[in-house]
Amino acid sequence: MATIVGKYEKRTPQTGRCCPFILVPVSFFLVEVFGFFYLQSVSDRTCWPLAFGGLWAALLGGILRLPSRRVSRGLFGVLFAVSVVYSVGQSGYYQLFSEMMWISEFRYASEGSDYLDVLLSYPVSWFLWIAGLLAMGILILWKYPRFKRPVLPRVIWAAVGAAAAVGAVMLPQQVFENDRSIQFAKSDYGRMQSAEAAYENMFNAHRLYQVCGLFQTMAKDIYANNIFPLTQEYIMEQEENQKQIETYFEEDDTSLPQSKKNAMTGLLEGKNVVLVLMESMDDWMIGDHTPTLCRLMEEGINFTNFYTPPYGGIRTFNTEFCINTGSFLSSQGGYAFDYVTNEYNQSLASLLRQQGYSAKVFHYNDPSFYSRDVFSEALGYEEYVCYADYLTEYTEKHQKDLLYDDLLLFKNPGLRQEFFREGKTLNFVITRSAHLSYKYNEVLSHWGLKKYPEYRGMTGNEETDCALLKARLVDDLFQWLLMELEDEGRLQDTVIIGVTDHYTYGYKNETALLELSGVGEKLLLEKTPCFIWSADLQPVQVEKTLNTSDLLPTVLNLMGLEAEYDYIGRDAFDPDYPGYAIFADGSWITGNVAWDAGKRKLLYLKEDAPKVTPEFRIEMNRLTEEFTGINNLILETDYYKFGTEE
Numbered sequence: 326m327a328t329i330v331g332k333y334e335k336r337t338p339q340t341g342r343c344c345p346f347i348l349v350p351v352s353f354f355l356v357e358v359f360g361f362f363y364l365q366s367v368s369d370r371t372c373w374p375l376a377f378g379g380l381w382a383a384l385l386g387g388i389l390r391l392p393s394r395r396v397s398r399g400l401f402g403v404l405f406a407v408s409v410v411y412s413v414g415q416s417g418y419y420q421l422f423s424e425m426m427w428i429s430e431f432r433y434a435s436e437g438s439d440y441l442d443v444l445l446s447y448p449v450s451w452f453l454w455i456a457g458l459l460a461m462g463i464l465i466l467w468k469y470p471r472f473k474r475p476v477l478p479r480v481i482w483a484a485v486g487a488a489a490a491v492g493a494v495m496l497p498q499q500v501f502e503n504d505r506s507i508q509f510a511k512s513d514y515g516r517m518q519s520a521e522a523a524y525e526n527m528f529n530a531h532r533l534y535q536v537c538g539l540f541q542t543m544a545k546d547i548y549a550n551n552i553f554p555l556t557q558e559y560i561m562e563q564e565e566n567q568k569q570i571e572t573y574f575e576e577d578d579t580s581l582p583q584s585k586k587n588a589m590t591g592l593l594e595g596k597n598v599v600l601v602l603m604e605s606m607d608d609w610m611i612g613d614h615t616p617t618l619c620r621l622m623e624e625g626i627n628f629t630n631f632y633t634p635p636y637g638g639i640r641t642f643n644t645e646f647c648i649n650t651g652s653f654l655s656s657q658g659g660y661a662f663d664y665v666t667n668e669y670n671q672s673l674a675s676l677l678r679q680q681g682y683s684a685k686v687f688h689y690n691d692p693s694f695y696s697r698d699v700f701s702e703a704l705g706y707e708e709y710v711c712y713a714d715y716l717t718e719y720t721e722k723h724q725k726d727l728l729y730d731d732l733l734l735f736k737n738p739g740l741r742q743e744f745f746r747e748g749k750t751l752n753f754v755i756t757r758s759a760h761l762s763y764k765y766n767e768v769l770s771h772w773g774l775k776k777y778p779e780y781r782g783m784t785g786n787e788e789t790d791c792a793l794l795k796a797r798l799v800d801d802l803f804q805w806l807l808m809e810l811e812d813e814g815r816l817q818d819t820v821i822i823g824v825t826d827h828y829t830y831g832y833k834n835e836t837a838l839l840e841l842s843g844v845g846e847k848l849l850l851e852k853t854p855c856f857i858w859s860a861d862l863q864p865v866q867v868e869k870t871l872n873t874s875d876l877l878p879t880v881l882n883l884m885g886l887e888a889e890y891d892y893i894g895r896d897a898f899d900p901d902y903p904g905y906a907i908f909a910d911g912s913w914i915t916g917n918v919a920w921d922a923g924k925r926k927l928l929y930l931k932e933d934a935p936k937v938t939p940e941f942r943i944e945m946n947r948l949t950e951e952f953t954g955i956n957n958l959i960l961e962t963d964y965y966k967f968g969t970e971e
Contacts, residue, residue, distance in 0.1 A: 346470040346478075349401060350386030352461050353540070354378050356408045359454050360539045363416035364425065364531070369923055373500055374538030380489045380496065381540035387486015390472075390479055398469045405462045412539055413455055420447060422635065422830060423847065423923075424910075425530035427658030428546050430638030443762055446833040493541060497524055500536055527657050528953055529910045532922075550658045566958045567967060573955050574891040585899040591885030593859055597819040598677065598751045598884075599806065602645055603799055605759040607829040608854050609841040610796035617803040618854070621821065625858030626865045628897065632851045632906035632914060633827055633873050636956070642695045644826035644873055645755065649673050649704050651877040651892040655957045656909035665696065665703045668966035671890035673877055674705030677751045680886070684751040685710055685743065689728045706753065715739040729772040731756050731802040735809050745813050758798035761831020763791035773798055788832050789841070817860050820883075824876060825853035846928055848912055848921045857883065869904035870915050871897050874956070890965060893956050905945075907952045913945050920945065 357378025365371070385404060389397045415425050421443060472478070497520075504520035523532040527549055534542045553559050611618055637643050637654030647653050650672045669675055674684040684705060689712040692698030701709040715737050716724045727733055734740050734754065744752055757769070764770060765781060770791045774781055780794040803823070810816040828850045832838045835847070842850055855876065871879075874894030881888055882896045895902040905915035911922035917934035920927055920942065927942070958964070 342468060343470050344465055344468040346386070346390065346472075346482075348461075348465055349389055349470070350382040352405060352458075352465055353385050353408060354382035355461065356405075356412050356458060357382070357539050359458060360412050360416060360534070362454070363451055364419050364534060364539075366423075366923075369535075371535050373536060374534065377493065377496060377538035377541050380492045381538070383489035384486050384493065387482045387484075387489065390482035390486075394469065394472050397472075398466065401469070402462075402466055405465075408540070408543075409455075409458050409462065411543055412458075415534075415539070416451065417444070417447070418638075419531070420451070422640070423531075424635060424638075425534055425542075426638035427530050427550060428543065429550060429658055429663070443831060443833070497521075497537060500524075522950070526954070528957070529656055530658070532910055546658060563962050566962045567964065570955055570958050570962065570964050573951070585896060585901060587882070587896075587898045587900065589898040590882050592862065593820045593857075593883040594885035595749070595818075596859060596884070597749055597815060598673075598682075598822065598880075599819060600648070600673070600751065600753045600822045601803075601806075601824070602641075602648070602753070602755045603759065603823055603825045603854065604641065604756050605761060605827065605829050605831065606756075606796065606799055606825045606854060607759075607792070607842070608825075608852055609843070610759070610792055610829070611854055614793045614797045615800040617800045617807065618823070618856075621803065621823065621858040622854070622856045624864055625821075625856050625862050626867060628855040628867045628869075628871055630868055630870045630904075631824075631853060631855035631873075632871070633825060633853050634851060634906055634908040635827065636909045639695065640827040640830070644824070645695075646700075646704075647873040648824055648876050649753070651874055651890075651894055652959045653874060653893075653909075653956050655960045656953060657957050657961075664960055664963075665699055667703070667960065667963045669704050671888060671892070671965045672705045673880065674751055674753075676705075676881070676886055676888055677749075678705055678707075680749070682749045682751050683707060683746060684753070685746075686753045686755070687712070687734055687740070687744065688755040689713065689731075689733070689757050690755075706751075710740065710743050712737070712740060726772065729757070729769050731758050731798065732805050734802075735805050741809075745809075745815070754802075756799055756802060758802070759792070759795040759829075761829070763788040763795075763829070763832055765791065767791070770794060786834075786837065788834060788837070792829055792832060820857060820859040822857050822876075822880065824855045824873075827851075828853055846919075846921060846924075846926075848908075848914070848919060848923075848928070849930070851906070851908075867897055869897060869902075870906055871904055872906040875904075893952065893959065905948070907949050909953060911946070911949055911953075913949045915945065 357374060361370070361372075361374055361378075364374075389401055389404075391397075392400070411428075414431060418424065418426055501519070501521040501524070520536045523529065524536050524545075527533055527545065530542065530546070533545065537545070611622070633644050634653070635643060636647075636656045639654075643654045650669055678684055684707055686697065686701045686706050686709045688697065688709070690697070691713070692709050692711050698709040698711075712728055712733050713724065715733075716727055719727065730736070734744060758773075760769065761767075762770075765774065765787060773791075773794045777794055777797055780790050780797070783790050784793070803821075806821065807816065810819055828842075829838065838850065839845060839847070842852075844850060844852075855871075857880070872894065874892070875897055876894070878892045878894050879897040882898060895904075897904070903915060905913060907913050908922070911920075913920050914930075917930040918928065918937050919930060927937070929936075
């Protein structure tokens with residue numbers, strides 16, 4: 326007995342040094358507070374996430390007080406680490422893109438590791454918060470509370486946790502009621518803009534967060550995108566979704582490219598196609614530094630109001646996917662690679678190969694990046710051609726230097742032979758030159774400055790200097806492309822399509838970027854260059870508002886391909902198509918008016934633009950909800966495998 330007492334006496338001082346249990350739920354709440362400051366703009370902050378954060382902190386506290394100290398400590402370590410990683414990843418992504426990811430999209434994080442230097446532009450306070458959270462978590466683990474009098478405290482905390490769980494289930498209804506009062510005041514607000522639609526349909530991760538905070542967003546994401554798809558109910562739901570898509574297209578027969586033949590139909594029939602995805606090539610970068618691109622836009626079809634809305638969590642691959650298939654990635658989450666087994670018979674490569682074309686993808690990056698080797702084949706291409714595979718005779722250092730040069734496509738004999746193979750061809754080229762970041766010491770900028778040293782200090786702004794330098798490098802590619810096509814005798818028989826994946830989001834001075842782009846709102850930065858050029862085309866300037874999904878139906882019309890498939894986008898030259906750009910968060914742009922769903926703000930793009938009616942806004946909000954929903958279902962249900970025309 327004395328020994329036992331002695332041991333107890335030795336433990337008593339240590340027990341006093343342990344932290345109080347209340348710090349456990351407080352630590353989780355501080356994770357939510359961290360998100361509150363870095364996952365919302367100052368002008369658009371809502372306090373609902375803090376309310377849900379408090380409930381989840383209490384719920385997790387109740388759960389962690391039930392088991393033994395050892396189990397509770399281990400469980401806390403796991404849950405706290407996951408919540409911190411989730412909040413840091415989301416807030417870091419939001420500061421760059423003003424969007425959030427679904428959990429499945431975190432798998433792409435490693436593929437952005439080459440651009441970690443953008444973290445240098447993040448606020449110091451963000452890093453201090455992260456350091457503080459980590460320090461608190463370590464401290465709690467080190468001084469984890471000892472559980473005395475196990476029965477009563479556990480009962481109390483179990484009751485607190487149960488009450489918090491009920492609150493987390495019931496509180497969304499209060500959010501919906503509060504939101505309905507806003508909708509009542511603004512009758513043209515639209516269902517898709519509502520908190521209830523964001524919560525139930527999960528059409529956008531950031532909008533969902535604004536309704537219910539970090540922890541509840543994560544929980545709903547885990548269930549909806551990882552657990553529910555394993556149930557029989559999900560299979561039945563998919564069958565209903567197929568019928569919903571079919572009904573949508575039956576009511577809108579203009580979704581078929583051949584349904585509205587026009588003066589542009591078949592103008593490019595039978596030509597070779599060079600489709601160039603111009604990485605980060607923003608509209609403000611087109612000008613004196615890009616004479617070749619200016620020429621192609623002036624001589625060809627120039628889409629002056631073309632928008633590349635972000636869907637999913639990976640902007641480049643979203644546009645890459647859409648220009649090939651006619652649909653955006655799902656805005657409801659899901660790892661893009663999960664859909665590699667879908668049928669893409671409606672894709673550009675698949676349709677052209679049915680006409681006897683050969684189709685290949687050309688890019689500098691490793692085939693595993695975005696799983697492009699597998700996805701290229703799924704989209705109908707014969708091969709993903711990686712530049713690095715053609716540099717085996719060079720040293721590793723020389724290989725890296727060469728890979729900075731998009732002109733390697735024509736300078737390397739092996740690559741050039743692949744590009745100018747026999748027969749009709751579709752060549753999809755993904756450039757690298759204009760990619761972030763825009764610093765003199767960034768590897769690609771550093772390499773470019775060796776070629777064009779005059780860009781250093783040219784404008785007095787480092788970011789602008791580097792962006793214009795990289796635009797010059799992209800222009801060099803098109804200059805060489807024209808020369809090589811002419812040397813091969815293929816210039817007259819080739820159509821060149823240039824499209825950008827996204828605006829220069831890597832340009833960190835947003836105020837300066839807005840000024841360079843000539844716009845006053847961040848939503849309008851999404852306008853990017855897009856053109857179609859062929860030697861025998863008459864110059865055409867299309868001012869209609871268009872979006873990425875419109876490009877494929879437009880190209881099919883120009884090439885006279887009568888595809889049997891329905892598309893979410895429309896032919897740009899369809900006289901009955903007014904033209905619009907629809908965004909995953911509920912924003913839209915059409916004509917001279919836009920709706921910014923994040924700011925809940927109507928924007929007039931011209932001072933003399935006529936005022937829109939409430940009825941028009943109601944219709945556009947309805948169209949936005951329908952467009953986004955059907956686009957998501959097309960991918961989720963593998964529509965082009967089961968829902969094609971007979």
